[in-house]
Amino acid sequence: MRENKSKYSIDIEDLYVEYRTDYGVVKALNGMDLKIEHGKTLGLVGETGAGKTTTGLSILKLIPDPPGVIVGGSIKLDGEDLMEKTEKEMGQIRGKEISMIFQDPMTALNPVMTVEEQIAESIELHEQVSKSEAIEKARAMLELVGIPGERGKEYPHQFSGGMKQRVVIAIALACNPSLLIADEPTTALDVTIQAQVLEMMKELKEKYNTSMLMITHDLGIVAEICDTVSIIYAGQVVEHGNLEDIFENTRHPYTEGLFNSLPNLKDRKAKLKPIKGLMPDPANLPEGCAFCPRCDYAMEICKTQKPEKIYRNDGHYVRCHLYNEENIQEGRLETR
Amino acid sequence: MIKYVVKRLLALIPVIIGVTMLVFFILKSAPGDPVRLILGEQATPEQVAELTEQMGLDQPLLVQYVKYMIGLVQGDLGIAYSTRRPVADEVFSRFPYTLKLSLVATVVSIALAIPLGIIAAVKQNTVIDNVSMFVALIGISMPMFWLALLLMLLFSLKLGWFPVSGAASWQSYILPAFALGFMNMASTARTTRSSMLETIRQDYIRTARSKGVSNSVVIRKHAFKNALIPTITVCGLQIGSLLGGSVLCETVFAWPGIGRLMVQAISARDVPMVLGCTVIFTICFSIVNLLVDLLYGFVDPRIKSMYS
């Protein structure tokens, strides 16, 4: 087991990321906070375009540059500030300390390299082994994710979508990283395969005591494998807490909206209550609370002032003007 | 793989038949009597009739064509009107010069263009990128024969560094090969750059970076081979214009190849000679296209699996 210098495997504070294009500055992250304790799993939940993938890429410092720029904030991996690392040092961290599983397995693998070469590449880079040993270990990794090792000689186009995602997972886990970032690892897969892949990830994570950042928009997955949850909206966490805090003591109108958007299997007559409208244009964010234009409870103050964190308990906080120190404990949103 | 090559070679046969038929009938429809052309206006009707029969021109076109094809299979391309000698002798003695010139031009231009395109892509929007892409843009915009003339003017006539014409020594290759290859190089470099830019934005490049692979290794190991695929396509297409360009290049530098032979044959209305040159060019072009397709297989496993 590793010796941990900090309580948190990853600790992001007040992170700002912008994409500066010809068409304007897109503010992707606006004061992003994120903490994961060692061996725990955090679910990062939000709509498309909320900044989930940008958060994951920021940790690896792989924001496409240009146009992406990290404007401010800190990212600490087990207490060490990644912002100060050189590109070369980051090369030793990527794949070794932090790995990422990407969303679309169909495009995440190099079409002209064999599968085992792609897994072995990571092993060769980070561990003192010969090429043939790396290939051998790559095959063992394939077996681990449920693919016969001899298929490693094949190319990605010979694999199905679910198997490609297993390969991507094998690449990410090849060097036993301390932090695994999984960016919607099952979105592109069939439902039956989704469950298999999730189950496998859960097992592997427990086996190696890996911390995990699970990026998703599926609250079902969150309930299944996460310890804590951050709800992200327009590049900022609007509500954070453990499963119980978020599922049982929902505070933020946006979180509420997410739950209301889910079909209720027990009461099929119940109408869905989708959140009206769309995400604000990240190139042109509202002055006050970013959720204000879509919020049923919006007040005058919401239009002009950004809400600060209000804590319900040590772990659970919300950014919303509806709450203050007095009403945060009991304040439940009335259903519309 | 071998099965695929054989299949492709067999598929060449109808194309060659089609090409010869097309060119044969186009050229045979030319106005004017070739016999009159050879014998001159003073020839008696008896002489004309005799030669017409001797050359088989009194037979129906289709019969003439079939006879031509039977000859072609045996390596006989007919008798040239202008010299009264076998076309095949002339064409095959000149062909190596065209082949050598085109090969030098192709190899050198591709060898220069691919690294240039990659550097331009990696250093996107820097001075190197802008300068080399400007040069490449000029390169695809310059008419080949004008470039040839300018090169000849500067390096042969003014500076006297290279011979003005002919194919006597290795120095005589430099200017024609450069003129012939420059456009090829320019368009290959442009394609390499744009496909490289396209490739380095792909997800699998991000995957490689997330493994901790350094930037330069990502370019060399992951991006290069993928970016090569569109580049090969364009190189293949360029060979056609390179062969067409060799006609002009050989004319400017008085190069003893079949391109110049063809121009002379057209001026002399020498139908068998024009036909012979066209057939040889077409066979070359088809073989090059086949080689290009095979090259895909080496680069792209997805295509390779289709071959077997």
Added chain:
Amino acid sequence: MQNTTAPAVSRAEAVKKYKKTSQFGETMKRMARNKAAVLGLIILVALILMSLCADFLYDYDTYVVKQNIADRLQWPSAQHPLGTDEFGRDLLARIVHGSRTSLLLSFAAVALSLAVGGFLGAIAGYYGKWLDNLLMRIMDVILAIPMTLFAMVIVAALGASTLNLVIALSVSQIPTFARVVRGAVLTVKDSEYIEAARAIGQRDLSIISAHVLPNCMAPIIVQTTLRIAATITSTASLSFLGLGVTAPTPEWGALLSTGRTFIRDSSYLTFFPGLFIMITILSLNLLGDGLRDALDPRLR
């Protein structure tokens, strides 16, 4: 609760905004942002204006055709900005009038092959089956001959003249256009709006012209621009070889061919006509690149 209607309003605005900036408008906007493409367009328009105004600038008979042996082979001067040719004719006047021949010929040849090739490609792609097979095999045969060589063969058969040159250049390019249009038609043919048009009983021809062709304009426009550039080169190439426009009609390639004879002492005769060819092709290439980027931003 007073702002529940806000999103509805903003959606209506979004729809309005979307309608205002049509696809054409969007493309033009993207084009306008591309400085190189705008430069190409300006140069091209200037060249076209030059060829249209040729008669006002230089009278054809006095400047372009009439020989003036006393002034022969003069280097550029104030009187003859680009010098004179071997018959004492002003080179600039001949280049200006030559632009008319070169541009007109190339536009005509491309328009002709676009019409024929486009038609063949459209019906091949739309009807498919044996018709597609037959047409495309014929196109394959023509494509197996390098384009310039095929044009040369046609000129060799028909004889060197301006009309024959146009025929040769357009016939040799028909397969290129047929392939581009066929490919484009194939990609839109199976889309659902075509299915819908068929379902409400529209006839084939009106489906092709009203739905299929407008939706595959992008590759056709780009290809046309680039083909015009290539055709200008081919026109000049064939004239240079003596297989195209014949004396005394001025044409850029033919002018270069003359220049070649006098290259040793009167190199300006070689330099300037070629420069004009290059600038024309450069402008078309810039425009073509710009159009491609603007019509399909993914290709950048």
